[in-house]
Amino acid sequence: MRLNNYAGFFRIIISLILAMCLRIAPWPGALAAFNPDWVLLFLIYWSLAQPEHVGILHAWAFGILVDVLTGRLLGQYALAYSVIIYICLKLHKRLRQFPLIQQGLFIFFCLLLSQLLLFFVKNLQSPAQLHASFWLPVITGTLCWPIVHGALRFVRLSRRVS
Amino acid sequence: MVAVIVSIVLLISEHRSSKIDGFRSTLSFFVDPLKYLVDLPTVLVEKTGNFISSYKALKMENEKLREVYLINQTKMLKFSALENENIRLRALLENSFKLGEQVLVAELLSVNIVPYEHLVVVNKGTRFGVHPQQPVLDSNGVVGQVFRALPFSSEIMLITDPNHAIPVQVNRNGLLTIAVGSGQLNRLLLPFLPSNADIRPGDLLITSGLGGTFPHGYPVAVVDEFTSQPSKAFSNITATPKALLDRNRELMIVWSKSTPVPLISKPITNEVEANTRAPQ
Numbered sequence: 001m002r003l004n005n006y007a008g009f010f011r012i013i014i015s016l017i018l019a020m021c022l023r024i025a026p027w028p029g030a031l032a033a034f035n036p037d038w039v040l041l042f043l044i045y046w047s048l049a050q051p052e053h054v055g056i057l058h059a060w061a062f063g064i065l066v067d068v069l070t071g072r073l074l075g076q077y078a079l080a081y082s083v084i085i086y087i088c089l090k091l092h093k094r095l096r097q098f099p100l101i102q103q104g105l106f107i108f109f110c111l112l113l114s115q116l117l118l119f120f121v122k123n124l125q126s127p128a129q130l131h132a133s134f135w136l137p138v139i140t141g142t143l144c145w146p147i148v149h150g151a152l153r154f155v156r157l158s159r160r161v162s
Numbered sequence: 163m164v165a166v167i168v169s170i171v172l173l174i175s176e177h178r179s180s181k182i183d184g185f186r187s188t189l190s191f192f193v194d195p196l197k198y199l200v201d202l203p204t205v206l207v208e209k210t211g212n213f214i215s216s217y218k219a220l221k222m223e224n225e226k227l228r229e230v231y232l233i234n235q236t237k238m239l240k241f242s243a244l245e246n247e248n249i250r251l252r253a254l255l256e257n258s259f260k261l262g263e264q265v266l267v268a269e270l271l272s273v274n275i276v277p278y279e280h281l282v283v284v285n286k287g288t289r290f291g292v293h294p295q296q297p298v299l300d301s302n303g304v305v306g307q308v309f310r311a312l313p314f315s316s317e318i319m320l321i322t323d324p325n326h327a328i329p330v331q332v333n334r335n336g337l338l339t340i341a342v343g344s345g346q347l348n349r350l351l352l353p354f355l356p357s358n359a360d361i362r363p364g365d366l367l368i369t370s371g372l373g374g375t376f377p378h379g380y381p382v383a384v385v386d387e388f389t390s391q392p393s394k395a396f397s398n399i400t401a402t403p404k405a406l407l408d409r410n411r412e413l414m415i416v417w418s419k420s421t422p423v424p425l426i427s428k429p430i431t432n433e434v435e436a437n438t439r440a441p442q
Contacts, residue, residue, distance in 0.1 A: 017196070020193075020196055021196055021200050024196070024200055024273040024274060024275050025200055025274070026200070026204075026272045027274060032274050032277040060168070063169070064169075065189060065192065068186055068190050068193045068312075069193045069196065069275065070275040070276055071275055071281060071309070071310055071317045073173055074172050074173070074185070074186060075169035075170065075171075075172030075173040076169070076173060078169040079166060079173065082166055082169065083166060121173060134278055
């Protein structure tokens with residue numbers, strides 16, 4: 001049982017590292033603005049599916065790593081991720097019962113909240129001249145949710161992570 | 163709750179000072195390999211491309227490069243003579259002259275860390291002595307400056323970033339101004355020129371050396387076509403960067419020597435000697 005737990009946790013870590021790679025992958029030209037926040041999507045999935053494995057501390061740690069990875073002010077992704085994951089952990093029992101569309105709506109608001117927090121921090125740092133494309137990842141992220149959900153569900157169930 | 167407080171404290175502390183750069187570079191040890199991992203497919207494609215390029219193409223490229231090298235070499239012959247002449251002329255004007263810049267060739271990693279800012283990542287970091295605010299060039303002109311140096315990689319802010327401004331001067335007449343990034347890869351803005359300024363389409367803008375970050379005299383951009391608007395106080399002029407910001411993989415990070423070459427020291431010592439000898 002304990003060994004199985006470690007294996008499951010390991011798989012979660014690997015998937016999150018993959019998400020970080022996707023986060024900085026070079027998309028051709030104008031498509032770059034559409035790149036959704038994969039790390040947050042993956043974190044949300046794992047926090048809904050396995051709240052005993054993924055806690056706020058993990059979210060915070062990965063947030064800090066994403067901050068370093070993308071060269072942001074340290075702590076802004078950490079802040080956003082820990083707030084979102086806190087909400088997800090509070091609501092995970094109810095959310096798991098929701099149909100995919102309702103879940104998608106919830107994800108949309110989660111991503112919007114995270115982007116708002118980032119926007120807020122950025123505005124404090126310097127009067128931001130942000131393009132409207134700053135908000136595009138929220139929409140693409142919501143559209144990607146079914147894919148993430150399906151893929152991670154496949155990973156979780158096929159290897160019996162529990 | 164604790165996480166939120168800790169992250170807010172971190173945010174504030176980094177905003178106020180740069181004391182936790184050590185923490186950042188420690189964390190970057192875990193994260194930097196990911197950048198190289200993401201870059202790997204591009205490198206592989208390039209490597210295989212090199213591997214299967216034909217002998218004939220290589221031969222042709224080699225010959226072309228040899229020709230360019232010859233031309234550059236002859237230009238350099240003249241350049242050293244000109245440089246010496248320049249030093250002598252400046253000595254006449256009792257002016258100091260900075261010369262000699264060291265460069266380090268760094269390669270771009272094909273990662274995209276933030277879509278809405280013009281930051282690129284290169285594969286050389288503090289391990290190679292790179293430090294923030296160093297100028298970065300390519301073979302055509304100024305690319306940007308080092309924004310943050312991590313142990314194994316560094317982030318470079320391009321001159322077209324909306325938060326970047328570079329002091330420039332018009333090569334033709336020495337008119338000084340500032341070129342601000344526009345957020346588009348092929349455009350710089352010159353917002354601080356009065357509408358009667360002496361600037362024409364096609365003028366070359368070079369770094370003016372003011373501000374101390376960029377050394378004097380590197381080409382930055384060429385002024386675009388514009389129509390003068392006498393009714394406005396400031397004219398609305400744009401310029402196209404000379405450097406191939408989105409195409410070049412090799413960049414050069416520059417160290418400029420901070421101590422100017424001492425000039426007209428010999429005549430003074432001679433005078434002093436002459437003075438000291440006189441009483442004897």
